[in-house]
Amino acid sequence: MKVKREKVISINSLRGGTGKSLIAINLAFLFAKKGLNVSILDLDFRAPTLYTLFEGELQEYTTNDFLNNKCSIEDVLVDVSGKYKLKGRLFVGLADPSLEAIHDMINKDSKWEMRALQRLLSLKSTIRSLGLDYIIYDTSPGILYSSINAAASSDIPILVSTVDNADIAGTRRMIKEIYSALEKKVFVLLNKFVSREPLSESGWNVIIRRFENTLKSRVIGIIPCFCDVLEVGYQYIFALNRPEHPFVKNLEAVAERINSIK
Amino acid sequence: MNLRIDENQVAFSIVSELKSINEKLDRIIDVLERLSGSYTLMERRNLKFGRVLDVLTLLSLPDNLRKTAMAMCKLNEATADQIAEETGRKRAVESSLLNQLARMGYLRKKRVGRKVYFYLK
Numbered sequence: 001m002k003v004k005r006e007k008v009i010s011i012n013s014l015r016g017g018t019g020k021s022l023i024a025i026n027l028a029f030l031f032a033k034k035g036l037n038v039s040i041l042d043l044d045f046r047a048p049t050l051y052t053l054f055e056g057e058l059q060e061y062t063t064n065d066f067l068n069n070k071c072s073i074e075d076v077l078v079d080v081s082g083k084y085k086l087k088g089r090l091f092v093g094l095a096d097p098s099l100e101a102i103h104d105m106i107n108k109d110s111k112w113e114m115r116a117l118q119r120l121l122s123l124k125s126t127i128r129s130l131g132l133d134y135i136i137y138d139t140s141p142g143i144l145y146s147s148i149n150a151a152a153s154s155d156i157p158i159l160v161s162t163v164d165n166a167d168i169a170g171t172r173r174m175i176k177e178i179y180s181a182l183e184k185k186v187f188v189l190l191n192k193f194v195s196r197e198p199l200s201e202s203g204w205n206v207i208i209r210r211f212e213n214t215l216k217s218r219v220i221g222i223i224p225c226f227c228d229v230l231e232v233g234y235q236y237i238f239a240l241n242r243p244e245h246p247f248v249k250n251l252e253a254v255a256e257r258i259n260s261i262k
Numbered sequence: 263m264n265l266r267i268d269e270n271q272v273a274f275s276i277v278s279e280l281k282s283i284n285e286k287l288d289r290i291i292d293v294l295e296r297l298s299g300s301y302t303l304m305e306r307r308n309l310k311f312g313r314v315l316d317v318l319t320l321l322s323l324p325d326n327l328r329k330t331a332m333a334m335c336k337l338n339e340a341t342a343d344q345i346a347e348e349t350g351r352k353r354a355v356e357s358s359l360l361n362q363l364a365r366m367g368y369l370r371k372k373r374v375g376r377k378v379y380f381y382l383k
């Protein structure tokens with residue numbers, strides 16, 4: 001039997017709307033399509049997103065309950081691999097989208113947040129007992145306890161950024177002040193890239209090196225901006241419905257690079 | 263008669279002697295701290311009310327303390343030996359950092375038998 005990867009991937013960004021949720025979902029489906037076992041957890045308690053895609057799957061327990069120590073992670077996870085006919089298994093853990101739950105999470109004190117970090121750190125042993133290759137965290141943008149807890153408890157921290165000046169500057173600060181302090185080697189994924197002319201392989205490499213120099217971190221991929229991706233949003237899953245689309249092809253390359261991280 | 267010393271056994275007994283010396287030192291340090299009243303007012307207040315080691319607080323700590331604190335978050339309750347195993351640093355180093363974190367109010371300390379345990383409150 002193949003050795004499991006057993007890694008936690010956190011997807012963060014400083015600013016909102018960089019494409020975290022869309023990337024997290026499509027990466028999860030790409031891994032599961034390839035036969036890996038994956039779980040995706042919605043840790044964006046301010047603006048839960050995954051439930052829009054998996055509305056019919058709303059469980060009795062949510063990721064909120066898991067962090068509140070009200071249930072185990074197994075109670076939260078729903079297996080959707082049968083529904084989408086995936087080769088590997090895909091489990092989703094949804095966050096509670098109710099106003100009441102959002103209010104509750106905003107009001108947590110630092111002691112609760114410390115315990116929440118410990119709950120997330122404990123998933124390292126769950127990943128093995130569930131036979132998972134990856135757990136993927138989708139998070140809220142910015143410096144919030146929930147998002148930094150996610151980054152601090154991950155093995156493969158990914159920061160999604162656009163190439164917009166403000167975004168790059170903020171991403172750079174986040175790497176320096178948070179990821180370096182946590183001794184995490186971060187991977188930057190540049191999204192919504194707009195280029196005037198089509199780029200050659202070496203053209204892409206020049207751009208990647210430039211951003212790697214600025215950010216002093218590895219750039220794990222650049223994904224262009226596609227109007228049809230924007231148009232479709234969360235109506236269907238690109239990785240499944242449009243496997244030949246360049247958005248998916250680009251993400252496949254990212255998935256492969258993630259697979260090769262030691 | 264040729265008396266052969268079993269080197270493994272000697273090494274083993276030295277290690278176990280050292281361990282027990284370490285444990286005794288921990289206790290002596292503990293008692294001295296109490297007796298000498300070496301805590302500042304701030305430290306005494308920290309000890310009494312405690313402070314929370316959440317992730318943003320972790321980020322504000324100096325590097326050497328942060329590593330120990332992060333290991334404590336993982337283990338929740340641990341001896342200096344266990345933390346040393348987690349961080350890959352020397353036990354004596356961890357012992358001093360753990361005591362520093364305890365003085366700052368982030369950790370509590372308790373003795374179980376001959377061992378000193380640190381834990382998050």
Ligand SMILES: Nc1ncnc2c1ncn2[C@@H]1O[C@H](COP(=O)(O)OP(=O)(O)OP(=O)(O)O)[C@@H](O)[C@H]1O
Nearest residue numbers: 016017018019020021022141224225226229230233
């Ligand atoms: N490469 C792309 N090309 C075009 N549109 C994109 C691309 N990536 C993401 N989008 C679109 O951008 C919008 C924001 O994406 P998404 O919801 O994934 O961002 P987010 O980082 O999760 O946002 P938030 O910070 O609010 O959680 C969505 O409408 C999504 O479809």
Ligand SMILES: [Mg+2]
Nearest residue numbers: 020021044049
């Ligand atoms: Mg999102």
